[in-house]
Amino acid sequence: MPRYDDVRASLLKDPRTWVVTGAAGFIGSHLVEELLGLQQRVIGLDNFSTGKRENISDVARGHPAFTFYEGDINDRGLVDVAVVGADFVLHQAALGSVPRSIKDPQAAHHANVDGFFTTALAAKDARIKRFVYASSSSVYGDNPDLPKIEDTIGQPLSPYAATKRIDEIYAHSLQVSYGLEFIGLRYFNVFGPRQDKDSAYAAVIPVWVGALLQGTPCVINGDGETSRDFCFVKNAVQANILAATAPDSASDEVYNVACGTRTTLATLYALLRAGLVRMHVDAPATAGPTFGPFRAGDVRHSLADISKAQKQLGYAPTHDVEQGLAEALAWYVSSHTLPQRKPG
Numbered sequence: 001m002p003r004y005d006d007v008r009a010s011l012l013k014d015p016r017t018w019v020v021t022g023a024a025g026f027i028g029s030h031l032v033e034e035l036l037g038l039q040q041r042v043i044g045l046d047n048f049s050t051g052k053r054e055n056i057s058d059v060a061r062g063h064p065a066f067t068f069y070e071g072d073i074n075d076r077g078l079v080d081v082a083v084v085g086a087d088f089v090l091h092q093a094a095l096g097s098v099p100r101s102i103k104d105p106q107a108a109h110h111a112n113v114d115g116f117f118t119t120a121l122a123a124k125d126a127r128i129k130r131f132v133y134a135s136s137s138s139v140y141g142d143n144p145d146l147p148k149i150e151d152t153i154g155q156p157l158s159p160y161a162a163t164k165r166i167d168e169i170y171a172h173s174l175q176v177s178y179g180l181e182f183i184g185l186r187y188f189n190v191f192g193p194r195q196d197k198d199s200a201y202a203a204v205i206p207v208w209v210g211a212l213l214q215g216t217p218c219v220i221n222g223d224g225e226t227s228r229d230f231c232f233v234k235n236a237v238q239a240n241i242l243a244a245t246a247p248d249s250a251s252d253e254v255y256n257v258a259c260g261t262r263t264t265l266a267t268l269y270a271l272l273r274a275g276l277v278r279m280h281v282d283a284p285a286t287a288g289p290t291f292g293p294f295r296a297g298d299v300r301h302s303l304a305d306i307s308k309a310q311k312q313l314g315y316a317p318t319h320d321v322e323q324g325l326a327e328a329l330a331w332y333v334s335s336h337t338l339p340q341r342k343p344g
């Protein structure tokens, strides 16, 4: 039986208390949903800077085991209240997006480094069992080697990448200094239902799905051969819960969270179009791809070696890219209001 099934079974028997920061965000809301499904006690914290109230209500509205605090992870008093008595923190709150961090590095630092530090110190003082936090594949930076292996990183290419690397350094220093256990998860292009498609900094999959549904052009930054290791959100959820419950020896480490496969942007576009056709949704020809310049701060190729998470956490992705896209597309289509057709 896969390790995740064992973990789920044991959590169902012995519920724990989990704090999810960034609970109103994309990945955070999926963590809340899974944990409540496993009958855990869940405390969410979010300031709605990029998260949405409907993400919370979709997964936790009125749930007796869910408590929500609206506020900032830099508010130490509030974080203290949120983490007291918790077993685990799953720290997702951050300002994502490389371009956003290039536009406003101060805001990225404040949320991603100061906020991480404040939350980690509150967790240390509350003596929680383990602090699992969202790092990013962006820490591989200018290292061109493929696949990406945890021990071999490069120099960060953006303020966002720097913030995530700083978090990793702080995590190690706080574990050796105070004993609070940390695990960092380097997410690689996570996608799925509820990922925001309307923000100026939205990720490629939601942006293109939105464009395909609206009939506005999908812009490929570069030549279409840029590639990413796209990871369905349920795989990331599994990795978080495995990381929180793994043996102590798995802590003070970072792990790649991905599928271990590489998809070019040109292939991604084709998969999205084909997926919509399978759902009998006709993407207008006006959504046909156009090509724009490469984006500053972007790495050319990204592919994870996931063997460390497989061996040490028991991570076993349940969804490959195409299975994940099918679930994501179904959600976007069902939640999308199609433009009214003209009569006749």
Ligand SMILES: NC(=O)c1ccc[n+]([C@@H]2O[C@H](COP(=O)([O-])OP(=O)(O)OC[C@H]3O[C@@H](n4cnc5c(N)ncnc54)[C@H](O)[C@@H]3O)[C@@H](O)[C@H]2O)c1
Pocket: 021, 022, 023, 024, 025, 026, 027, 028, 045, 046, 047, 048, 049, 050, 051, 052, 071, 072, 073, 074, 091, 092, 093, 094, 095, 096, 097, 111, 115, 134, 135, 136, 137, 186, 187, 188, 189, 190, 191, 196, 203
């Ligand atoms: N989605 C990805 O592909 C991806 C890839 C690598 C890393 N990550 C990391 O994973 C985490 C979750 O990302 P996501 O895609 O769900 O993004 P998201 O923007 O949907 O979620 C982040 C949440 O954090 C909240 N938040 C931000 N700053 C806050 C603050 N100061 N106080 C309280 N709440 C705050 C936002 O309101 C939002 O709800 C982030 O740390 C992100 O950097 C995501």
